[in-house]
Amino acid sequence: MAVRRIVPNILTSTADPAAAMERSAEFYGLLGLREVMNHGWIMTLASPAHPSVQLSVMGADATAPVAPDLSLEVDDVDAVHAALVESGAEIVHPLQDEEWGVRRFFVRDPDGRVINVLSHR
Numbered sequence: 260m261a262v263r264r265i266v267p268n269i270l271t272s273t274a275d276p277a278a279a280m281e282r283s284a285e286f287y288g289l290l291g292l293r294e295v296m297n298h299g300w301i302m303t304l305a306s307p308a309h310p311s312v313q314l315s316v317m318g319a320d321a322t323a324p325v326a327p328d329l330s331l332e333v334d335d336v337d338a339v340h341a342a343l344v345e346s347g348a349e350i351v352h353p354l355q356d357e358e359w360g361v362r363r364f365f366v367r368d369p370d371g372r373v374i375n376v377l378s379h380r
Contacts, residue, residue, distance in 0.1 A: 260339055263332040266303065266313045268375070270326050276300065276318025283316040298359060323352040327365055327375035336362050336378035343376075356380065 271279035280302045284294055292304035292314060301317040320326050333339050340354045343366050351373050352365035363377035 260342070261334045263334060264311050264313065266315050266330045266332075268301075268315045268317055268327050268329055271316055271318050280316050280318065287314060287316075322355075322357060323365055323375075325351060325365065325373055328372040330375040330377060332377055332379070334378065336364070336376060339376055340364050 269283065271283065277299070280297075284302065284304065287304050291306055291308075292312075293307055294302060295305040295310070295313070296303040298321065300319060300321045301315055303313055303315045305314075306312040315330065317326055336354070340350075344350065349367040350364060351367050352363075354362065354364040356362050360380055361377045362380055363375055366374050366376060368374055
């Protein structure tokens, strides 16, 4: 099992997430990040010079009951899921295929943070 990237997720204002994501895109744009993905409820910004340097801004997760604190892309999400289940870790959102091309689940870390563990299909 190998980690491919780690992306922090910033939760926006719930009053108007679209406007909050737009403000975040403008602000982080001043720091050199550009939008590389936008599903309306989550937007990912990346460095044009170093595309693996990323930050996601989200209002609420589209298919999960909680917004994750960070996303961790792995090469084999099924193997990671099996290892975490076997360890007794709390699975917050079940392993499933999402319509936007990822297979993912959420797990709670020992300090209570929710981690979105995913692989692209």
